[in-house]
Amino acid sequence: MKKNNTKFLAGGLGQLTIPLVAIALLVIFNLIRDPGFFSIGIMHNNAGNIVLAGNLISIINGASELAILAMGMTMVTAACGGQDISVGAAAAIAGSVFVKVLKSADSIGGGTVIGAFLLACIVAMLFGTFNGILVAVFKIQPMIATLILYTCGRSIAYWINGGATPTVESPIINAIGSFIPGIPIPTPVLIVVVMGILFKLLFHFTSLELFTQSVGINGSAARLNGINSTFIKLLSFIILGVCVAVSGSIGVSRLGLINHETLLLDIEMDTILAVAIGGNNLGGGKFKIGGSIIGAYVIQMLTITLYAMKVSSTDVKAYKAIVIILLVVIGSPVVKEKFGKFMSKMLENRKKVSVKGAEES
Numbered sequence: 001m002k003k004n005n006t007k008f009l010a011g012g013l014g015q016l017t018i019p020l021v022a023i024a025l026l027v028i029f030n031l032i033r034d035p036g037f038f039s040i041g042i043m044h045n046n047a048g049n050i051v052l053a054g055n056l057i058s059i060i061n062g063a064s065e066l067a068i069l070a071m072g073m074t075m076v077t078a079a080c081g082g083q084d085i086s087v088g089a090a091a092a093i094a095g096s097v098f099v100k101v102l103k104s105a106d107s108i109g110g111g112t113v114i115g116a117f118l119l120a121c122i123v124a125m126l127f128g129t130f131n132g133i134l135v136a137v138f139k140i141q142p143m144i145a146t147l148i149l150y151t152c153g154r155s156i157a158y159w160i161n162g163g164a165t166p167t168v169e170s171p172i173i174n175a176i177g178s179f180i181p182g183i184p185i186p187t188p189v190l191i192v193v194v195m196g197i198l199f200k201l202l203f204h205f206t207s208l209e210l211f212t213q214s215v216g217i218n219g220s221a222a223r224l225n226g227i228n229s230t231f232i233k234l235l236s237f238i239i240l241g242v243c244v245a246v247s248g249s250i251g252v253s254r255l256g257l258i259n260h261e262t263l264l265l266d267i268e269m270d271t272i273l274a275v276a277i278g279g280n281n282l283g284g285g286k287f288k289i290g291g292s293i294i295g296a297y298v299i300q301m302l303t304i305t306l307y308a309m310k311v312s313s314t315d316v317k318a319y320k321a322i323v324i325i326l327l328v329v330i331g332s333p334v335v336k337e338k339f340g341k342f343m344s345k346m347l348e349n350r351k352k353v354s355v356k357g358a359e360e361s
Helices: 002-012 014-033 055-062 064-080 087-104 110-136 147-160 171-177 187-205 208-217 219-224 229-255 267-277 289-308 313-330 333-360
Strands: 041-044 050-053
Touching: 014 267, 014 289, 014 313, 055 064, 055 187, 055 289, 064 087, 064 187, 064 208, 064 229, 064 267, 064 289, 087 110, 087 147, 087 229, 087 267, 110 147, 110 171, 110 229, 171 187, 171 229, 187 208, 187 229, 187 289, 208 219, 208 229, 219 229, 267 289, 267 313, 289 313
Parallel strands: none
Antiparallel strands: 041 050
């Protein structure tokens, strides 16, 4: 019974507790440092539309691509017990395809944008399938398997547009990357909400969440129960491919151009950290998409906070690394277990005191 209580209390921190505590600490710190840090104002953007502005808007808007990638990375992590380090390079490929289609059209209308996005999705899913085959069929460790695309992906993106950095100008593209006229909330934030809803519906109407967790916990046992482990792992990479295409398209739309060298550069590590901060086990198994989304906002809030404190861009990564190490260590199984034992002991002592008090009375 005591062992069960310890396990319960160790898990009592919960997968969402660590990222929520991290958010709370950053909020408290910023409110103490600058009470107006989270103030939201209303202003007119360059297009003359009324939009919301402020650090809070910058945080939720700036983390959009990271949050979307974290959703897909969570699936890969849960099913395969490893991470895809090629998401930034794959996003550059998807973004290059997106721009290539747009530039080949006579005019950029709604149908052209949809067609460009769908083709970017197909290409990203194909590269995801390539990674998935290496992992699911050939049993290569995910980080090693995806190192191939991580190494050559941006070169492929370079070839797609002949080494150029073409620009795309269109009201639709501007709306995707910034604001839809009449809606004061940044469009990328709305896209994150839509993606979150789609994942929620996918898990609600299918058994994918259960199957993914089963494969991640014990692939052999899952196979004995009739679950196709190879397919589930492959599917997780394909789903990540869709997330990659969405993020790449948003990144292109923000800038109005494709730069294969800088598009979502170094986002791979932030994506993995978002999954870790979200309380997900990097070794696979149980997962929470919501935790990864919150983890993405933790990273972005930390970044905005450091910039607000006038920390130089060269030092930001070092400070982020220190804070993130602390968060990951606090959320580690060892710390959770020790915390659970401590809480169990505290409750046991409290119970003894209560019993003793009752006997004395």
